[in-house]
Structures are given as C-alpha cells and as structure tokens.
Amino acid sequence: MKTDTTSLNLPVENPEAEDFLPILGTDFVELYVGNAKQAAYYYQTAWGFKPIAYAGLETGKKNTVSYVLQQDKIRLVLTSPLEPGGDINAHINKHGDGVKYIALWVDDATKSYQETTKRGAESYVEPYTIEDRNGKAVISGIHTYGETVHLFIERKDYHGPFLPGYKDWDKPYTTKPTGIKYIDHMVGNVGWNEMNKWCEFYANVMGFAQLVSFDDKDISTEYTALMSKVMSNGNGRIKFPINEPAHGKKKSQIEEYIDFYNGAGVQHIAVATDNIIETVTDLRDRGVEFLYVPETYYETVLDRVGEIDEDLEPLKELGILIDRDDEGYLLQIFTKPVLDRPTMFFEIIQRKGAKSFGKGNFKALFEAIEREQDLRGTL
Structure with a gap:
C-alpha cells in the first residue's frame, strides 16, 4: 500500500x-x-x-x-x-x-x-x-x-x-505479539569526552536539538557515573540519547560497553508499550531476563512520584521502575544484555504523559547494572 x-x-x-x-x-x-x-x-x-x-x-x-x-x-x-x-x-x-x-x-x-x-x-x-x-x-x-x-x-x-x-518470508511458525509498538529512543555510547562532539553532529548535521542533559551528579552511585544528553528531531519521533563515561571509583557500564564492543555503538533500544505489565509478564514468561530491582525501591517510590493508575504490587513483582515529570509519569524496565558480550540491551517503556527519561530511576538502575557487572567481574 x-x-x-x-x-x-x-x-x-x-x-x-x-x-x-x-x-x-x-x-x-x-x-x-x-x-x-x-x-x-x-x-x-x-x-x-x-x-x-x-x-x-x-x-x-x-x-x-x-x-x-x-x-x-x-x-x-x-x-x-x-x-x-x-x-x-x-x-x-x-x-x-x-x-x-x-x-x-x-x-x-x-x-x-x-x-x-x-x-x-x-x-x-x-x-x-x-x-x-x-x-x-x-x-x-x-x-x-x-x-x-x-x-x-x-x-x-x-x-x-x-x-x-x-x-x-512465509513461515508457518509465528508467535503472539508481546505488545511492543514502536521505538521510543535509541541510546549511543561514545568514548571519553566525545558526547558533546556527537551532540553537535546531530545538531549541526541533522538539525536536531537537545531535549535534556544529565551530568555525573544526576547519573551516579557510590562507584560509577556517566553523562548523557538527549538529541531529538523536530517531530520528536527520533530521540538519540548520547552517553559518555564519567570518572568514578570503579568502571562504569559505559566503560564496560566500550571495552567489550571495542568502541562506540548502540547501547540500548527502548521500545514502547501501552501495557507494560502485560508486556513484561509475557516477555519474562518467554525467557527474557530483566535487571533485578530491590523491594526497598518500592517502599518510598509513591512518595516521590505520587498517585499512579496501576497497582504497585505487580510493578514490584516484575521490577518495573516509576518516574514522573511535569507532563505525567512513565513506567520502565531494562533487560539484561541480550548478547553474549555485555553490550546491547532493551528498555521497555510506557509513557503516561511523561516526556522525560526516568531521571529519578537512574540511581536504582545503575545499582542494578553494577550488581550484574560485579557478577561478571567487570565493575
């Protein structure tokens, strides 16, 4: 058509x-x-x-x-x-x-x-x-x-x-969709001090503009940190966050990615859904592995984000993170790497009005990634 x-x-x-x-x-x-x-x-x-x-x-x-x-x-x-x-x-x-x-x-x-x-x-x-x-x-x-x-x-x-x-490709083998709809954003990891260079590339070469930026105070734990800027085209259909490492006590996820990927590349693909509980439940039942979020995260999350439409218990059971901005709130979760090398992974995201990227979840997310890095011996 x-x-x-x-x-x-x-x-x-x-x-x-x-x-x-x-x-x-x-x-x-x-x-x-x-x-x-x-x-x-x-x-x-x-x-x-x-x-x-x-x-x-x-x-x-x-x-x-x-x-x-x-x-x-x-x-x-x-x-x-x-x-x-x-x-x-x-x-x-x-x-x-x-x-x-x-x-x-x-x-x-x-x-x-x-x-x-x-x-x-x-x-x-x-x-x-x-x-x-x-x-x-x-x-x-x-x-x-x-x-x-x-x-x-x-x-x-x-x-x-x-x-x-x-x-x-007409094959008799097909499976039921899991409810993912479109690519919300795609994240690129670049080397030390290269974030601004590539953000300028998207601005000057492709006409994008910066939506938001995060420094090492926004995205850090006791051990690791990174910096990020989000570039978007005019209609908002293409959003490219660009990450670079920041100095910390131990090796960040960005450094680990660059070491194993041997250079800059796509870190993760964020895919949108209209029902994250159903999608994540289905994906988990099919064997997709997600990062673990401690139950303590959910003890205070509603104090931070306020009232939401969903019951907290299934979000807690699945490990789905919650954040809010001036436009609304979002629900998000991250898979473990889907490849043998600890490089590319997926994010599942449901936006309930929010246009941000989960700043309030960065610390919990980083700590979850650090637990996996520690198991791999790469932290």
Missing part, C-alpha cells in the same frame, strides 16, 4: 530543532550477527516479532543472508555473512553482534543525503535506486559514532514486503 508521506502533517515536539530533512520515523534497525537464522528465532520466540521478508541464496544474494522481522512499527533486520572475510565478518569479530544501521524513513533520500553531507557528514553511500516488480526505493547513508551508519530510506514508490531484493 502506497503511503503519501508528503501529505503527512507532522507534529512539532521539539521546536528548537531545525528539522530540515525531515525524518518521518525509524524505518528499521539492522544488526550484524553471527547466525541470523537463530537470532531471528530468538526475536520471534522471545519477543513476538513476525517474520516478513528474507534475502539470501534463494533471492540471488551470494555473500549475505538477511531476515526481516516486524512488530507493529518496529522492524529489525538480522544479517549474517555467508563467506569468510569481508566487512561483516570484521564487524562481528570486533564488536560481536550489534547494530550496524539505524535506518531513517524520509520522503526524499537524495535531499537528506545532500543536506547532511553539505553540513559536514561523512558519506557512507551516495543515493542509489533499487527496484523490483513491487516498485522502487531510494537509499543513501552517512556515518555517525563508531561504525554505526544512518541510512535514509525513501519508499513511497515501493509496495513489497520490505525492500527490493527481498521476498516474502
């Missing part, structure tokens, strides 16, 4: 942003993984993603295989190499499984490329057109932190399952 993106009246959530692209939403997130078929099974079984498209030997691709999965507006692409050597193997050897492409849905991929590269972005790929019997799409791309790439995807003239070169 054709989507006429030019007629969309996009709301303005961040009026400070120039929004000269503009970006309509997250198109997909592509991970390079060691075994795409098994990774796809994990996201189908544990997370409730539906298989939608496939590209590999059967579609004429000789060097790579890719599985595309979707749940509501969240689309994941899992790609593995079929031969030794090459860039994908090098990426996996260096980083482990991880996010390579954050693809952004735009109305004009050529204009998006021109606007960003003339402002200083390093080109990844110039605009090119791909097509098949289902229509055509235009793709371009620029480099960002680490080896992460932003692709601009223009698909208004494409009507197939994903992109040209992919076929329908």
